[in-house]
Amino acid sequence: MSSHHFVKDQQEPAVFILDTAELSFETVSPLLEWVPTVLVGQECLENVLSWGIKVDLILATETFQKDNLHLLEEQYPVKFLTASPENTLDEGLQYLLATKHPATHLVGLSHLKHVDLGEKLELFDLTIMDAGWKYYPVKSGKFKKWFAESTIRILGKEGMPVEISNENGKLMLPLVYLTQLEVPEGITEIAASGVIWIGEEVK
Template sequence: MSSHHIVRDDQEPALIIANGASCNPELLGQLLEWSPLVIVLDSAMERVMELDIKVDVLLGDFDRGFDPEIYKTTQYPLEIIYTPDQDKTDLEKAFDYLIERKIPAVNVVWATGKRADHTLTNVTNIVRYRDLLKIVILDDHSKIFLLPNKFEKWYTAGTPISLIPVGIVNGIYSQNLKYTLENDTLTMGYRTGSSNSVAQDGLVVLTHTDGDLLLMECID
């Protein structure tokens, strides 16, 4: 694993390493190479140290006897951010930190898997940051992000795509998906757009009138 990253400005997304299931080392290495800033949540720090990763920011509430000072020498220079607020998750606090620094985008790994409550919270809470921070959650099986009201992207035929509403999403239209949506409504817990796919090589267009709609590019 690369021990440092080569980009040193804010033109590329930052990287947050949470404490869910690990991803493929190749995926993590690719993200590290292009990340100008690497933030690790305190609960994941020991696992990250085992991979010889250079960390820029260590963030968390440092509970359960966690001592961030022991990493100051091996990770120098290291910014330590103490965030005791118990009304937010450490991942949300990391998002707030990036917004304060006016960093516009972030990739997040190790945010899924392990505990289901953590996975569900991490994925759905990104809707709170619409218009504040562009967030992409990645693991070995999916790439998850919040859709704008109009979205266009080129895909190869057969690419699995799931549309997951957070709450109720109205007025959904699609172009170039196997299962077409035409002024449809999706509702969490009742009807979602899971396990759709791209009909043919080309541009996929998705629009919706209101609501928070997540797109998951999936890998079977």
């Protein structure tokens, strides 16, 4: 019995691959360790299949589905879900909600799209992986974490005031389109009046 036939109980965050332009298999591989549900948009399907990943759901137009019926056999038990390139993200998230997945990694989604995920954050735990960075939301407005000496990013509503405290002292600043910050080794605390996303470089 091959590993991908384990019963999936939705405990693992699903992996939803929307674009592979700036991704390598090595970046995605750690997310697949516990055989999560894998969704892929049609534009990057060929690349994902070349990595040897077992796919559970392909989001594709009706034309693409008709032209690629062989995938249903080759990738059994894969399923198709009808979606246009414009609504792939929404359709995929609706599917994950309907199948009761509590968490999802959005792989290859532009970090600029974080603004479109507002309502979804109440329903899911979401992370975004984009061009070598992993972003995760802080819904409570308060965040505290130990970092190695590194660069982090903070995304949020432009102009929102954010307070950052660590051994370098305390800093108040308004968020710009993408706020990049050098943090020292140790605990950094961040407080904001609304949802923010913290970005860390994926090594």
